[in-house]
Amino acid sequence: MAIAKKMEEFAQNSSWIRKMFEEGARMKARYGADKVFDFSLGNPDLPPPPQFTTVLRQLAADETPGMHKYMPNGGYPAVREKMADKIGGEQEVKLDFNDIIMTCGAAGAINVTLKAILDPGDEVIILSPFFVEYKFYIDNHGGVSRVVKTAADFDLDCDAVIAAVNEHTKAIIINSPNNPTGQIYSAAKIHKLGHILEAASAKFGTIYLISDEPYRKIVFDDFTVPSIFKNYKNSIIASSFSKDLSLPGERIGFIAVNPEAEDHDSLLEAMTLANRILGFVNAPALMQRVVAELAQTSVDCGIYQRRRQLFCDILSEAGYRFQPPKGAFYIFPQSPLKDDVKFLKILQKEKILAVPGQGFGCPGYFRLAFCVEDEVIKASAAGFKRAMEGLSYKE
Numbered sequence: 001m002a003i004a005k006k007m008e009e010f011a012q013n014s015s016w017i018r019k020m021f022e023e024g025a026r027m028k029a030r031y032g033a034d035k036v037f038d039f040s041l042g043n044p045d046l047p048p049p050p051q052f053t054t055v056l057r058q059l060a061a062d063e064t065p066g067m068h069k070y071m072p073n074g075g076y077p078a079v080r081e082k083m084a085d086k087i088g089g090e091q092e093v094k095l096d097f098n099d100i101i102m103t104c105g106a107a108g109a110i111n112v113t114l115k116a117i118l119d120p121g122d123e124v125i126i127l128s129p130f131f132v133e134y135k136f137y138i139d140n141h142g143g144v145s146r147v148v149k150t151a152a153d154f155d156l157d158c159d160a161v162i163a164a165v166n167e168h169t170k171a172i173i174i175n176s177p178n179n180p181t182g183q184i185y186s187a188a189k190i191h192k193l194g195h196i197l198e199a200a201s202a203k204f205g206t207i208y209l210i211s212d213e214p215y216r217k218i219v220f221d222d223f224t225v226p227s228i229f230k231n232y233k234n235s236i237i238a239s240s241f242s243k244d245l246s247l248p249g250e251r252i253g254f255i256a257v258n259p260e261a262e263d264h265d266s267l268l269e270a271m272t273l274a275n276r277i278l279g280f281v282n283a284p285a286l287m288q289r290v291v292a293e294l295a296q297t298s299v300d301c302g303i304y305q306r307r308r309q310l311f312c313d314i315l316s317e318a319g320y321r322f323q324p325p326k327g328a329f330y331i332f333p334q335s336p337l338k339d340d341v342k343f344l345k346i347l348q349k350e351k352i353l354a355v356p357g358q359g360f361g362c363p364g365y366f367r368l369a370f371c372v373e374d375e376v377i378k379a380s381a382a383g384f385k386r387a388m389e390g391l392s393y394k395e
């Protein structure tokens with residue numbers, strides 16, 4: 001076999017999302033796309049806001065020489081300046097262009113961050129259920145994932161974090177609003193986490209808090225996402241415009257480093273070098289200039305909120321147990337069968353596709369992504385009901 005053993009192993013166990021995607025393609029070819037209710041992918045269906053097209057057209061027509069050349073590996077200084085204002089506003093902290101690096105999406109941002117901070121064997125705490133790719137990203141840079149469970153309602157379990165930190169801990173990744181649960185960690189919880197990490201850093205050496213927050217702007221009702229920077233100095237934001245501007249294919253994101261972070265300058269230097277030597281070199285030039293003009297813009301969250309309500313009503317009516325999501329575009333109901341994969345087979349008979357919780361390190365649940373048309377959600381109601389018939393939750 002010519003490929004690396006590790007990649008062979010990864011490919012076999014890798015992604016339930018990919019498996020469901022392939023299953024979805026098979027089912028759509030067989031029954032017709034409109035007969036399949038595919039809730040497996042977190043690929044935003046909303047188009048980017050109209051301002052995106054306007055700005056893109058203007059910038060694409062700009063013939064100033066050098067628009068498509070290499071630039072500093074951290075991105076255009078003028079773009080980073082604008083991003084510093086935007087992210088500083090969200091974090092309620094004054095930021096400078098030097099605190100920002102433009103990246104290839106949030107995935108690029110997390111990989112650059114981990115490359116800059118991990119030595120072989122360093123541990124990174126991730127909270128289950130977790131975004132599937134974290135384990136791969138940590139492994140990419142010689143780190144070891146340490147999985148810590150969240151509470152029954154998927155909120156941060158601070159005691160579990162305290163029990164997990166040790167002399168090998170280098171970082172913790174949090175994701176709020178969360179994929180796959182839609183949970184948002186409150187200001188009080190983030191404040192407490194900041195204290196825990198402060199104490200643990202004093203005992204074991206610097207522990208970084210990496211906040212992966214591409215869904216920051218996709219929030220429902222009156223929920224808000226608290227500032228990370230105000231609550232812990234050794235903190236890093238890794239984010240993108242993949243979800244709030246519906247631009248996942250354009251691979252544009254950023255890192256923001258807390259100006260108070262220890263070793264701030266050397267951390268940013270290491271990240272800039274990581275951006276280069278991981279082969280990204282720099283974030284896409286045109287997209288950097290585009291998103292800098294769209295700081296105050298996002299997709300219409302009201303649409304996701306409406307779909308979330310539709311889905312919650314359908315699932316409640318059919319007897320499913322779930323926490324209504326506070327943000328992002330996922331619901332994570334409990335599977336009525338302990339074996340989530342077995343239950344998803346029942347859903348598949350109803351032509352409904354979801355992702356099993358075990359793909360997120362949380363068996364016994366399943367994820368539904370509601371970045372699909374309202375009609376698809378509505379039309380799936382009967383199938384969800386039939387799948388539940390004859391089943392009940394065992395205490």
Ligand SMILES: Cc1ncc(COP(=O)(O)O)c(C=O)c1O
Nearest residue numbers: 105106107131175179240242248
């Ligand atoms: C929690 C989370 N983090 C990171 C990413 C990666 O985002 P990007 O496409 O911007 O790299 C995703 C994408 O689905 C995500 O859900």
